[in-house]
Amino acid sequence: MQKEDLKIAVIRIEGTNCEEETVMAFRNLGVFSEAVHLKQFYSDMIRDSEQRSLTDYNCIVFPGGFSAGDYVRAGAVFSARIKSVLRDDLRDFINSGYPVLGICNGFQILAELGALPGFDEDKPVGKQEMALGINDSNRFECRPSLLKHENRGKCVFTKALEKEIVMFPVAHAEGKVIFPAGKEEDYIDRLRKNDQIVFRYVDAGGNYAGYPWNPNGSIYNIAGLCNVRGNVLGLMPHPERVFFDYYRKNEIGDGRTIFESVIEYLLSL
Amino acid sequence: MIADVYIYLKEGVADPEGEATKKALRLLGFKNVKKVSSRKVFRIEVDARNREEAEREISGMCEKLLANPVIQKYTIQWVE
Amino acid sequence: MIADVYIYLKEGVADPEGEATKKALRLLGFKNVKKVSSRKVFRIEVDARNREEAEREISGMCEKLLANPVIQKYTIQWVE
Amino acid sequence: MFSKVNVPFELYEIKILDADDGRLLKISQELGLALSLDEMRRIQDYFHKKGRNPYDIEIQSIAQAWSEHCCYKSSKYYLKKYLFGISADYVISAIEEDAGVAEFDEEYAYVVALESHNHPSAIEPYGGAATGIGGILRDVLCMGAQPIALVDPLFFGNPDTSEDEIPAGTKHPLYLLSGVVSGIRDYGNRVGIPTVSGLLFFDESYLTNCIVNVGCVGIARKNRIIHSRAGNAGDIFILAGGLTGRDGIHGVTFASAELDEKSEELRSAVQLGNPIIKEPIIHACLEIVEKELLTGMKDLGGGGLSCVVGEMALSAGFGAEVHLEKVLLKEENMAPWEIWVSESQERMMVTVEPKHVDEVLYIFQKWDVPATIIGSVTAEKTLRVFHHGYKIYEMDIEFVTSGVEYCRQYASLKETVDETDSTAPPESYEEALLEILKHPNVASKEWVIRQYDHEVRASTFLRPLQGRLNLEGHGDASIIKPTISSKGLAITVAVNPWLIKKNPYWGTASAFDELVRNLTAVNSTPHSFADCLNFGNPEKEKRMGEFVDCVEALGWMARGMKIPCLSGNVSFYNETPYGSIAPTPTLLGIGIIEDIKNAITSDFKKRRNAIVLVGETRKEFGGSVYSRIFRMNGKVPRTSPEKLKNYSNTLLESFREFDVKSCHDLSEGGLAVALAEMCIASGMGARINLSEMKDETYTKLFSESNTRWLTEVSERELEDYISFFKSRNLTASSIGNTGGDVLEFTDGKFSFEIPLEEAEKAWRTGLTRFTGW
Numbered sequence A: 001m002q003k004e005d006l007k008i009a010v011i012r013i014e015g016t017n018c019e020e021e022t023v024m025a026f027r028n029l030g031v032f033s034e035a036v037h038l039k040q041f042y043s044d045m046i047r048d049s050e051q052r053s054l055t056d057y058n059c060i061v062f063p064g065g066f067s068a069g070d071y072v073r074a075g076a077v078f079s080a081r082i083k084s085v086l087r088d089d090l091r092d093f094i095n096s097g098y099p100v101l102g103i104c105n106g107f108q109i110l111a112e113l114g115a116l117p118g119f120d121e122d123k124p125v126g127k128q129e130m131a132l133g134i135n136d137s138n139r140f141e142c143r144p145s146l147l148k149h150e151n152r153g154k155c156v157f158t159k160a161l162e163k164e165i166v167m168f169p170v171a172h173a174e175g176k177v178i179f180p181a182g183k184e185e186d187y188i189d190r191l192r193k194n195d196q197i198v199f200r201y202v203d204a205g206g207n208y209a210g211y212p213w214n215p216n217g218s219i220y221n222i223a224g225l226c227n228v229r230g231n232v233l234g235l236m237p238h239p240e241r242v243f244f245d246y247y248r249k250n251e252i253g254d255g256r257t258i259f260e261s262v263i264e265y266l267l268s269l
Numbered sequence B, C: 001m002i003a004d005v006y007i008y009l010k011e012g013v014a015d016p017e018g019e020a021t022k023k024a025l026r027l028l029g030f031k032n033v034k035k036v037s038s039r040k041v042f043r044i045e046v047d048a049r050n051r052e053e054a055e056r057e058i059s060g061m062c063e064k065l066l067a068n069p070v071i072q073k074y075t076i077q078w079v080e
Numbered sequence D: 001m002f003s004k005v006n007v008p009f010e011l012y013e014i015k016i017l018d019a020d021d022g023r024l025l026k027i028s029q030e031l032g033l034a035l036s037l038d039e040m041r042r043i044q045d046y047f048h049k050k051g052r053n054p055y056d057i058e059i060q061s062i063a064q065a066w067s068e069h070c071c072y073k074s075s076k077y078y079l080k081k082y083l084f085g086i087s088a089d090y091v092i093s094a095i096e097e098d099a100g101v102a103e104f105d106e107e108y109a110y111v112v113a114l115e116s117h118n119h120p121s122a123i124e125p126y127g128g129a130a131t132g133i134g135g136i137l138r139d140v141l142c143m144g145a146q147p148i149a150l151v152d153p154l155f156f157g158n159p160d161t162s163e164d165e166i167p168a169g170t171k172h173p174l175y176l177l178s179g180v181v182s183g184i185r186d187y188g189n190r191v192g193i194p195t196v197s198g199l200l201f202f203d204e205s206y207l208t209n210c211i212v213n214v215g216c217v218g219i220a221r222k223n224r225i226i227h228s229r230a231g232n233a234g235d236i237f238i239l240a241g242g243l244t245g246r247d248g249i250h251g252v253t254f255a256s257a258e259l260d261e262k263s264e265e266l267r268s269a270v271q272l273g274n275p276i277i278k279e280p281i282i283h284a285c286l287e288i289v290e291k292e293l294l295t296g297m298k299d300l301g302g303g304g305l306s307c308v309v310g311e312m313a314l315s316a317g318f319g320a321e322v323h324l325e326k327v328l329l330k331e332e333n334m335a336p337w338e339i340w341v342s343e344s345q346e347r348m349m350v351t352v353e354p355k356h357v358d359e360v361l362y363i364f365q366k367w368d369v370p371a372t373i374i375g376s377v378t379a380e381k382t383l384r385v386f387h388h389g390y391k392i393y394e395m396d397i398e399f400v401t402s403g404v405e406y407c408r409q410y411a412s413l414k415e416t417v418d419e420t421d422s423t424a425p426p427e428s429y430e431e432a433l434l435e436i437l438k439h440p441n442v443a444s445k446e447w448v449i450r451q452y453d454h455e456v457r458a459s460t461f462l463r464p465l466q467g468r469l470n471l472e473g474h475g476d477a478s479i480i481k482p483t484i485s486s487k488g489l490a491i492t493v494a495v496n497p498w499l500i501k502k503n504p505y506w507g508t509a510s511a512f513d514e515l516v517r518n519l520t521a522v523n524s525t526p527h528s529f530a531d532c533l534n535f536g537n538p539e540k541e542k543r544m545g546e547f548v549d550c551v552e553a554l555g556w557m558a559r560g561m562k563i564p565c566l567s568g569n570v571s572f573y574n575e576t577p578y579g580s581i582a583p584t585p586t587l588l589g590i591g592i593i594e595d596i597k598n599a600i601t602s603d604f605k606k607r608r609n610a611i612v613l614v615g616e617t618r619k620e621f622g623g624s625v626y627s628r629i630f631r632m633n634g635k636v637p638r639t640s641p642e643k644l645k646n647y648s649n650t651l652l653e654s655f656r657e658f659d660v661k662s663c664h665d666l667s668e669g670g671l672a673v674a675l676a677e678m679c680i681a682s683g684m685g686a687r688i689n690l691s692e693m694k695d696e697t698y699t700k701l702f703s704e705s706n707t708r709w710l711t712e713v714s715e716r717e718l719e720d721y722i723s724f725f726k727s728r729n730l731t732a733s734s735i736g737n738t739g740g741d742v743l744e745f746t747d748g749k750f751s752f753e754i755p756l757e758e759a760e761k762a763w764r765t766g767l768t769r770f771t772g773w
């Protein structure tokens, strides 16, 4: 595939609010990217020129924010709406190996969709097997977090990541990774065995640590994980906010590689 | 028909909201509080011919949207 | 003693959560939903010698923390 | 007094033609109009000429337009006299509209607005503060701008107030604080605009009147700026957004009276707001602006439709015709006057040429935003309102909208302030410093800052918290990079009500000084400001005196510095039977930094670097933290625009000439606190020698003299750096070095030290000991 042919959609509904910076991250790398309202995929009221289909794109992103206000549960309304109008399309999209990224609210959506942890390769959108629960601190917090990259090569979004530890900030109230009670160890074993763990929270010394380094109380300090095929990634921290470096220099930031990696992957298809 | 749908956490799932509320109550001087847990209720009014139909409808809503089966359970109580 | 404290919005106060939930349910195909309102329930366990004392205690909690008297009302229901 | 009109809805004729004075006042009272006798008489005269009585909707409409909140009747005279008209060639629109506009670069302009939401927040903190954010976003949006940052200066009664000191009908400061912060958080985070700066200040005078100010900055293409006026006769009014209900009726008249025990019953003036309607409105409106489909846009704020239709038509020199039954309602059976003055949230009005109406309605529909045509612009300067075909309102727009203006009596406090110095050294310097560091006005504000998403939109390049990850300290200003260029906007807020309470004139001049200090400290050039003037009852001479002194000082400083005031807001009647607030002229400052990579943060960068104090220290303790804690009297810090300008320019020049590693301004708590904050942010101690300065040790450490900064430079550059200031006849002194794990102070023979860890603990827990975490 050629760089000029790549098309990336960042999908929005009311309340998603990190779509513009996510679109910009791709555009800054010279790739076509646009924010697309979910309605553009299915609604009759949308004019022809604005109608879209998932097959128009090579990569989709569910951005951060408070989709539908995060009322009911973070990401619940958005994912329920996707299930009702796009379920099959999304399944085919993932099955064809195209990458899907969920950042923050987007991770919550992928979890609600059953696309993550995504153990079953044949059912990339299935039943819910994890939840992103209310932070142990019971509050929204915006702070920097340090992430240790632990993926051994499966995840298409971190292939080009050379640094062992990166800094992506977090900003959420519901980001605690929870697996079904009693099955936690089993899940973690499978994730490790399948190389699905991508990022884990660490402190300034690089050690797995508790609050505030693990900002939400996630089990096993999990900050981000991918499906068994490696083409769906969900993470709570925001790489698009560190496309440029965190401290004012306007230079390369830690988050940039996420976007570069997936472009590289798409070009290799 | 009107029903109250209760969404609550499954046994064993941590309840930061309940914990934080307990802590805040104790700070305010309510020393006798032993435990607080939080739930969420949706009062839903539906048009339906009979209770069975309404119940089916509302269970559908819970499964599709209102509850996350990994951590939550729900019960339905009829108000009228 | 255990009580369920129901916190809900007074008549006429906007309920963005209820509205967003209703909109979502209708988009999911539940066309018969007429109205959705959101409530919050705290299940509270207190040590008290008798029901009156417990009731006084819990009303205090509602007034000081759990409910916002300007926009919310509360009711207490005894579980045990 | 009233008689029902025979129409199929609720409409009354108000019998004012033959009413005597007593009856006129009674009418004003019973209808909740808050109009004075003089004002009622003017209305009577007007209707005499028309030869008929007004309908309820007409008189309600006048009451809205003439309220203090809408027409600034008490303040306008003095604002014009002192503050307006400071020109700068980059000002695009100042004062005239909901928000001010100034040039950012060749292509873009930035937009600024700052407003109070005091009374609603005192009654219902969560909804009051949330709707404040909603309102200020609309003010910026209606200029056609994308909101890019929010700020929230907040003022409450003392957090340690005991329950029995709280008057009936008042809520505890901590209850108000947590409600207000939650409201701002839940709204601001949901709409996805970062809250990057603010203030949290406690003083007993705010016990019965908390002050909640909210500000917003936006960015727009210069050639897409939209004005709050209609384009041409024939244009169509489209009302978009939330539905109209009974909520918020009489909000503006409510804001123009003192609160009392019964205020809680005025619940209809309190609303919750709905960020998930607002968020798509922003997108929809900006899409319409981008496609150049509208002629004018204005948000519905105070006074609802009644104010917005009149103002949009009048400022374009036209009239309007409105059909009320077209307005989408939340509740049935609303009387026409209720529809007309309702202040329901999340609504915008746009005027559109007929050929673009379909396109505009399509865009709103695409974003799921309800929108309807409700009327049109007419050539004649008359406003007519119809309901189901009946004409229920017909008045000259000029009469209704141009409002009234007073030149109120006032008593200046300039000559009467007692500033005799009664300060003395502390018994223990260690304890005094720790006591100051843990004062909630000084202590870490992390509790608030982290609850807000201060980096959504990914354009926050300098954050409110700076230094070690997760162990940061306070910065002086945040910097946003609004476009793809590397130019940045620095944003800060300032005011210290303690100084102003003691001496309104010099206290306000000091607030301006702090504004400029903060902007300069991060290496931005001060560019413009907005103000929100919160005061007591203007009908009292002393309150009015505070107001006039403040405005005069503000004008003097701003004019002298040539920094224009882009927009502002006045909030009077922040007063209850228990007392009035400390005069609180909150300032929001904007600075420009040509290249954000030159921004300077407040944390020390390297051990064994030199620490330099820039500026002059005097014994100025009036209103200082030191004098408040130890109950002493003193002189409020002085300043002058010439001196401030000189220092600020020279400091900025020094940032270009030298490699300055960090900078922080000196404000509350003076040198000692600024130094401690720089140490805490970096986890690095400092060794300070004050011998080179004159004055007593405690003055050097705790005095709050204006126009001062601390900077960090390498030992190698130190000498040249100091001479650089000396050569311009300005003061800069080398006062020590970074490094170690204590704060050590030496002054001649005297010395003391505090372990950094202890200082840090006092500072980090000063606020959280009240808020719980």
Ligand SMILES: Nc1ncnc2c1ncn2[C@@H]1O[C@H](COP(=O)(O)OP(=O)(O)O)[C@@H](O)[C@H]1O
Pocket (backbone or CB within 6 Å): D152, D153, D154, D195, D196, D197, D198, D199, D200, D442, D445, D448, D449, D452, D463, D464, D465, D474, D475, D476, D477, D518, D667, D668
């Ligand atoms: N209510 C608030 N909301 C957001 N930020 C706040 C709030 N209060 C204080 N801050 C931030 O905390 C930092 C320190 O505040 P303060 O000590 O008042 O500043 P200064 O050093 O200018 O006196 C600033 O970055 C300020 O923007």
Ligand SMILES: [Mg+2]
Pocket (backbone or CB within 6 Å): D475, D476, D518, D664, D665, D666, D667
């Ligand atoms: Mg400062």
